[in-house]
Structure formats: C-alpha cells, structure tokens
Amino acid sequence: MAVDPLIEKFNLRSRLRFDLDAGRIWLGENRMLLLHAQSLGALRRELFDTLGATRAKGLLLRMGFLSGQKDAELARKLVGEGDNFDVFRIGPQLHAFEGLVKVKVSDNAAIDWSRRIFRGEAEWEGSWEAESHLQSFGPGDEPACWSLVGYASGYTSNFFKRQIVFKETHCVARGDEHCVIVGKPVEEWGDDPYLAYFDPEDVDGLLRKMAAELDELRGRLRTQVSPGWLVGSSAPFRHAFDLLSKAARSPINVLLLGETGVGKELFARWLHEHSERAARPFVAINCGAIPHELIESELFGVQKGAFTGAQQSRPGRFERADGGTLFLDEVGDLSPATQVKLLRVLQSGELERLGDQHTRTVDVRVVAATNVDLKQAIADGRFRADLYYRLATYPVTIPPLRERKSDIPLLVAALTTKYVKRYDKRIEGVSDRAMETLMAHDWPGNVRELENLVERGVLLAPEGGRIELEHLFAEPPAQADVGLDASGVVGRADVVRRERTCEALLDEPFDLNAFERRMLDLAVARAGGNLARAARMLGITRRQLDYRLKRDRADRPSRA
Structure with a gap:
C-alpha cells in the first residue's frame, strides 16, 4: 500500500497514540475521538x-x-x-x-x-x-x-x-x-x-x-422514472438505466450485454414491466442451460409424436410469451441450426412446432442477453451476422460491479431488506469493517456474488445484531490493518503482531539459539521434510537452511 511521503516525512503515524488506561486518544497534544x-x-x-x-x-x-x-x-x-x-x-x-x-x-x-x-x-x-x-x-x-x-x-x-x-x-x-x-x-x-x-x-x-425545496421535490417525484428494484446511483449504472428507460415504451428488440452475474434478467424484467406489454407474460429461458438437442422444442414447441417421448403436444416459449416479452439469456450459446430458426421467427413472426406442418403467428418482443463477444463469434463463424443485427437493434451494456462500487452500499441495503424478510430476522445493518471489505473486493461474480454474500451474512448474523466481516466471508480477504504496539503507537497489524510476539518472548528468560533451532525444526516438519519449502517459509535460501541444520546437529551432541 503506497504511503504519502509527507506521512513519513513528518512521522505522523508516531504522533497518534492510544492511552488505554486513561481512555484517551492523542494526535500530538490534541485529544481525538473514535x-x-x-x-x-x-x-x-x-x-x-x-x-x-x-x-x-x-x-x-x-x-x-x-x-x-x-x-x-x-x-x-x-x-x-x-x-x-x-x-x-x-x-x-x-x-x-x-x-x-x-x-x-x-x-x-x-x-x-x-x-x-x-x-x-x-x-x-x-x-x-x-x-x-x-x-x-x-x-x-x-x-x-x-x-x-x-x-x-x-x-x-x-x-x-x-x-x-x-x-x-x-x-x-x-x-x-x-x-x-x-x-x-x-x-x-x-x-x-x-x-x-x-x-x-x-x-x-x-x-x-424549505417550502420551495418541498415543491421542487414533489415535482421530481411526479416526473422521474423509478428504477424500482434496479438499485444504483453511479454514473455507469445511470447510463445503462437511461438507455433502458428510453426503450421501455417502444417495441424495439433489446440486446443486454455484460459479464455473468451483473443482473441482465433483472434489467429485462424491468423493461417488460415498464413496457406496453406489462400485462402480458414475461417468459425467460437460459439458452446455455438446455442441451442443443432440446433447445428447439423449448423455444418453438413440439407436436405429439414428433420424437420418442413426445407423448403430447405443448407450446414453446415463443407461444407462451405471445403478446409479451421473451428473454433469451446466453443467446450466444445457440447452435447454428437453432439460430436459423430463431432468425425466421424474428423476421416473420411465424413458427412451426417440431413435427408439425401448421404455421403459427406470434407477437413477441425479444430481449436477448449474452456475456459472449458476439462480433468475435461472428468472425469465428460461431454466430450468424444477420441474426446479430436483428437482436442488436438496441444494445445496452450493463457495467460490472467493480466499475460501479459506489452502488455497493445501496445494493447491500436492498439485499439485506430482501433476506431479512425471507429469514424473518431483525438485522441492524452491516458493520463498517464489513462494508469497507465489500467496497475493496474485486467482484468477479458481480451482483450475484454480492447477493450470495449478503444472504449468508443475514443467515449467520445474530438476531438484532449487525452483519460482521466473518458472517460474509468464510475466509475474509487479507487487509492491511493497523494495530497498537506496547507503547500505543499505531502500525501495520502484521508488524505489530510480530513486535508483540518479540516483547512477550523478552518478558521471560530467553534462549535465542534454542528458539532458532525450534523454528527450523517446525518449518521442516510443516514442509514435510521438503527443505526448499521450509526455507521459503523462513525467508531464507535452501543453502542457508541446510547450513544451519548441519550446524545445529553438530552442536547438539556437545551440549548433551
């Protein structure tokens, strides 16, 4: 962690002292409060x-x-x-x-x-x-x-x-x-x-x-588009949401782009619920979760007897979404044959069930989503260009959570509210340390990962208490903490722990040679006899470790 040169130049860290006996915190000669x-x-x-x-x-x-x-x-x-x-x-x-x-x-x-x-x-x-x-x-x-x-x-x-x-x-x-x-x-x-x-x-x-502000706020409430359960206030989120809200009332097909876990289905549901089709069905299907041999029957339906096991006719997702919205998640995973049939439905609004000659007409708004680079897939021959241009009429990129970290407190609050209701618990919120750790996390799993952590936190937190760091993570990420040495000076926690260990050793009669021999033996035992690994634990070379072990073996008989 980089430290400003002024902090070191003026030795500011050493000026901060904790007098635990007197209940005082001092910065220089000034009393401070935590x-x-x-x-x-x-x-x-x-x-x-x-x-x-x-x-x-x-x-x-x-x-x-x-x-x-x-x-x-x-x-x-x-x-x-x-x-x-x-x-x-x-x-x-x-x-x-x-x-x-x-x-x-x-x-x-x-x-x-x-x-x-x-x-x-x-x-x-x-x-x-x-x-x-x-x-x-x-x-x-x-x-x-x-x-x-x-x-x-x-x-x-x-x-x-x-x-x-x-x-x-x-x-x-x-x-x-x-x-x-x-x-x-x-x-x-x-x-x-x-x-x-x-x-x-x-x-x-x-x-x-104040009266004027109240009138202004009332006016804003009447005119703003509510994001509902889409939570965020950061610039990247607002940009994506503004694009989404402009498309809501139109029939245009929308392509949602973004990494896994950013909440593409939530965006699709919001789009449907704020469209002219809100009273009609919203149907979702994950194209990547269904085997290629079954995806066509799931999308377009199947006629009785079309294949072994087709005991009755049933409509596909397109028919079930008629008049409403069909959300095609992971559309980049569709097989070439399915892409051809999907293109036909998008172009004509007509489909045929598997094993049926009857053509059916559907009125469906398609919202597709993918975490695949479709342009690269087109270049690789894995995705049809004509289908891409049908789906990508109006692309909206949903930012990953690492690019909208200022939204994390809002998301945590919303998710906590969701899960305290589910588990019928009373939680006072999230501790400052836990929130700081969440803000520092890289979020490879995006909002889905955050939701999983918050659900875990709500479940493990005590009734009426706060969600602490250990409730969120099975193994909390390492952080560069600060602590106190014996004189009350703040320093890095790992350094302070080492200093405390040294001070504890010096409080008793201490044999440095015996301590070193014991450390060497423990490292070798923990490494399973692998001297190179033991040397890495001790921060020395294998040759240095080998020399010290031989020296100790030579010394021990003479001390017997």
Whole structure:
C-alpha cells in the first residue's frame, strides 16, 4: 500500500497514540475521538429530518469549517512552520488519517503565499459523508459532503488568513465517479446563494427555501422514472438505466450485454414491466442451460409424436410469451441450426412446432442477453451476422460491479431488506469493517456474488445484531490493518503482531539459539521434510537452511 511521503516525512503515524488506561486518544497534544460512522450518520440524518435540508446543510458545513481550522492549527504544531506548501498539504493527509476521505489535490492549483491567494480543486475518494447520505436517503441530484467541504474551507482559510470557500461540483451521492471540490477566495464567488450557508441563519428565509425545496421535490417525484428494484446511483449504472428507460415504451428488440452475474434478467424484467406489454407474460429461458438437442422444442414447441417421448403436444416459449416479452439469456450459446430458426421467427413472426406442418403467428418482443463477444463469434463463424443485427437493434451494456462500487452500499441495503424478510430476522445493518471489505473486493461474480454474500451474512448474523466481516466471508480477504504496539503507537497489524510476539518472548528468560533451532525444526516438519519449502517459509535460501541444520546437529551432541 503506497504511503504519502509527507506521512513519513513528518512521522505522523508516531504522533497518534492510544492511552488505554486513561481512555484517551492523542494526535500530538490534541485529544481525538473514535466515533462510529453509522452513529454519526444517524445524527446527520436526524438533522435533515428535524431541521430540514437547508438548515442541516448549514450546520454541517459550519461544523466542518471549525474542524478544518482546528486541524490547521494542529498541522502547525505537528510540523512547525517549515515549507509552507508541505505544511499546508498536511491537511489533506490529516483528513485521510482521520478516516474521513482520501484527498488528491490538483497539481495546477494557483497558490500565492505573499498575496494570500488560493485557487484550486481536489478530488475525493471514499467520502464517509457521501456513503452515509446514500445509505440514509439514496441517490439525489445535489452534492452531499457538506461537513467535508466545510473542513476544506476552514483549513485553507486558516492558512491563508482570509476566507477561502470550497464548493462541491461532483459527488458520489448523486452518481458521479468521484467527489470533486473547487476553492477560491470568497469574493470571487460573487453573490452565489451558496455563501449563505457560512453565515448565521435567517430562520424565516430558511423556511421559505424549505417550502420551495418541498415543491421542487414533489415535482421530481411526479416526473422521474423509478428504477424500482434496479438499485444504483453511479454514473455507469445511470447510463445503462437511461438507455433502458428510453426503450421501455417502444417495441424495439433489446440486446443486454455484460459479464455473468451483473443482473441482465433483472434489467429485462424491468423493461417488460415498464413496457406496453406489462400485462402480458414475461417468459425467460437460459439458452446455455438446455442441451442443443432440446433447445428447439423449448423455444418453438413440439407436436405429439414428433420424437420418442413426445407423448403430447405443448407450446414453446415463443407461444407462451405471445403478446409479451421473451428473454433469451446466453443467446450466444445457440447452435447454428437453432439460430436459423430463431432468425425466421424474428423476421416473420411465424413458427412451426417440431413435427408439425401448421404455421403459427406470434407477437413477441425479444430481449436477448449474452456475456459472449458476439462480433468475435461472428468472425469465428460461431454466430450468424444477420441474426446479430436483428437482436442488436438496441444494445445496452450493463457495467460490472467493480466499475460501479459506489452502488455497493445501496445494493447491500436492498439485499439485506430482501433476506431479512425471507429469514424473518431483525438485522441492524452491516458493520463498517464489513462494508469497507465489500467496497475493496474485486467482484468477479458481480451482483450475484454480492447477493450470495449478503444472504449468508443475514443467515449467520445474530438476531438484532449487525452483519460482521466473518458472517460474509468464510475466509475474509487479507487487509492491511493497523494495530497498537506496547507503547500505543499505531502500525501495520502484521508488524505489530510480530513486535508483540518479540516483547512477550523478552518478558521471560530467553534462549535465542534454542528458539532458532525450534523454528527450523517446525518449518521442516510443516514442509514435510521438503527443505526448499521450509526455507521459503523462513525467508531464507535452501543453502542457508541446510547450513544451519548441519550446524545445529553438530552442536547438539556437545551440549548433551
């Protein structure tokens, strides 16, 4: 894990100490607090619910402003009055160090220390406030990181001894990929009404604004297309959903593209339920799950006596979906012969059951899906080009979960709600550590993998408790944690564990040679006598291990 050079330059890690006996956490000479992000998020939500959005935003912004000012003072105490820019840059590192957000300041910031001018922007990742806002209110149309913006404004204003105002222009809480803030002197913002949040409140004016906001929100509720049980607010999800919603009311055939597990059938069901055919059947078939010799009878039906075992006539999926929507999943797995018959149905709307001469007419909207590169399949001769152009009239690519990680808290909340009902349990949500691990996961199985983990978590979590990391994963992924050594200094957990082991050994009379011999013997035993493998366990070469074993064997008789 890369560490910012400033963290090491100013030895910031060693300044953070935990005095467990006194119940104190210190950063330098300043007392700090560890708060549950969920409890702070609950307080934040209550501010919005009881005071209204406008007053809550102002309170959060001014609270963050004061926090930023205090950290500016702390930065000077920690690192002195050295290089101005280095001292200033400690602020973003403190913001990350305190677990609030990861900050990347733009390299093209315009800074003039003598004239006290700052103009620049910064990009945020992992904003706790955006995540909390999404969990409490879902995606919205406005930025949500009010206290963090206040912090940036307060910190920078303290350094430049004039009011520098930051404003959030992009936010994960409204579906942007990153949160972005822009800062400049207050007078350069002109008469932007945003500046009122920094001033004492005008209650009457705020009430009028709240009424206007309520009217605006009511208008949005009337006009927005609801994604229903399609959950997401990220830019990739919104792009796919916008394409889907534009096609919903038309009869156009849709091709859903995406990796396994991204939720293609859910998208297809949403498309059907918001189409003119919603009152008619939605029929789904996985073309890759049915043997090639049976797929035609499943799609087009079979007449009694058509083949051995056909004891009665039955309609295929096309007939069952007449007037509605047929979802063809894994369409890229169809055999060449089936592709020909499917093309005919798409072109003419007519089909014949296996073993029947009677032509039947069907009115079906086809939504196909695949995780196969159909263009490459065409080039390889495995898929018909004319069928592709029939199916791919309107392609929609569903992004993999790793490209829409900001949607994970929303998905987890929705899936938790689903499974607490199924298992009749009461769950308080997901722990911060578990959520952090979910956010860091690569998700090769996409939403399906996430759903499986959440179902497992709901099942294993205690009644009335939270879903913890061990409830989600049978073997939790390794993480670069931090821990405390005996003096209360934070460090990487693996390093801290080794230091604790060493300290425990030194608390008793200790024989280093005997300890080394025992380690060598254990490694060889665990490796089943394979010296090369044992050497790798010990972090030495096979030759070094062989030398030490021979040395010990030579020494032992003389010590008898």
